[in-house]
Amino acid sequence: MAEDQLSRAFTALADPTRRDIVARLSLADATPGQLAEPFAMSLQAVSKHLKVLEEAGLISRSRDAQRRPCHLETAVLDEMTAWVDRYRRNAEERFRRLDAVLAAMDDDMHDDAHDTQHNDEHQQDEDEGVASP
Amino acid sequence: MAEDQLSRAFTALADPTRRDIVARLSLADATPGQLAEPFAMSLQAVSKHLKVLEEAGLISRSRDAQRRPCHLETAVLDEMTAWVDRYRRNAEERFRRLDAVLAAMDDDMHDDAHDTQHNDEHQQDEDEGVASP
DNA sequence: GTTGTTATCAACCAATCGGTTGAGAAAGAG
DNA sequence: CTCTTTCTCAACCGATTGGTTGATAACAAC
Structure with a gap:
């Protein structure tokens, strides 16, 4: 699976359901139940999506009785x-x-006819080391 | 699978190998062979990654003899x-x-003790309609 | 023509993803 | 205490992903 932070983040936003959740959380915190309501899928499925978002660091969860309100982290x-x-x-x-x-x-x-030496395609600094298998 | 443009784009960048390819293409166009060289995987695997990037609209490919140079699209x-x-x-x-x-x-x-009515958590405009299953 | 280089296509495989159902934990309400 | 609400965990399932190997296409060089 996606091991690093950036991979988890891009993976999380690659799903339209999760992007919709993020969009709504940008307007107001919400509980899993509230977030699941508009979707045609089970609460458990939404709970899984929230777990993916949380492990990507995109949301955090607090506690309010049985409820687990979700909060968008920027x-x-x-x-x-x-x-x-x-x-x-x-x-x-x-x-x-x-x-x-x-x-x-x-x-x-x-x-x-000047002696123009155009020198594009030069190398620059590089990070994100060569991906390991 | 990822049906819309944005899902394909985020999916494409969710993989560290593909992010590395994008990083290098941001410095210079390159052929599949050149792009595959630093990786510990087959050329065919890299070719698949390039296909994902192309279908996401992140790169385009031209033609130069047998070579298919890749170009980053912004x-x-x-x-x-x-x-x-x-x-x-x-x-x-x-x-x-x-x-x-x-x-x-x-x-x-x-x-x-004023009669303060604080009214956060109001609804705003919304796009990205409720995700279809 | 044949040979060599470059890249893609096709089939396969183990692992992961996105959903399901069922069981159970955690907390308030009667 | 029991009952209900809210949510997570566990097991399962079909589809997709990311890699492999082998065959093939397209082109240059000889």
Whole structure:
């Protein structure tokens, strides 16, 4: 299964039922019973979904008599946007540089034959070590 | 399986191997062979991962002789951050209002007994309709 | 043509996922 | 105490996942 935090978080949000739960918890805390009500599935199934969300760190649960109200935690959501945004920015920065190179080549076409050395596809820093099997 | 775009995208990034591929593609386009090289798994396995990423709309593939260079697409990454950020903001805005209510209650303690009606947990707009089974 | 390289397709397999039902724990109400 | 409500745990089931190996397609090089 998904071993690390980020894998658990993405796995959790990969399910539309769980995304709907997160969407509703963003508006108000709710008990498993309240969360299960609009779905055409058993309370036990929703309970499993909540467990997945909790183990991903996306929600926390307190206690109120028999009830176990669920609360959305935003820290892991932050980590997710940070990850996605980092690589989106990497890519867009790369495209921006490529556009600049193409523009320079276009200039040379109209200008003269300069010795342009365009040097895209260079390596940068890297984290998230090579995935282990 | 994951039927909608967002589910496919989150599912795709739920796997550490695929996240590593995305990370490297954010720096430079690469062929399946180049992408498979650092992994301790077969080229066929990586080819499957690329198929998942492609069907999620996260990468596109062109053609160069036998090679099928992969290119990271940023549009779906944008949709993912948009989704996550929306509900993170919902939650944080809600917490901010709750803090305000608590501060007002604290004021009343020091002030006098006013007829404060604090009205959190109200409903807002909602999309992502109730998930179908 | 044949050979070599690159990548995908197909079939298989163990493990996981998302649901079910049934039993039981935990707490308030009579 | 018993009864009800709320929720979780356990066992089961079919479908999907993530890997494997083997065959094959597509193209370059010879």
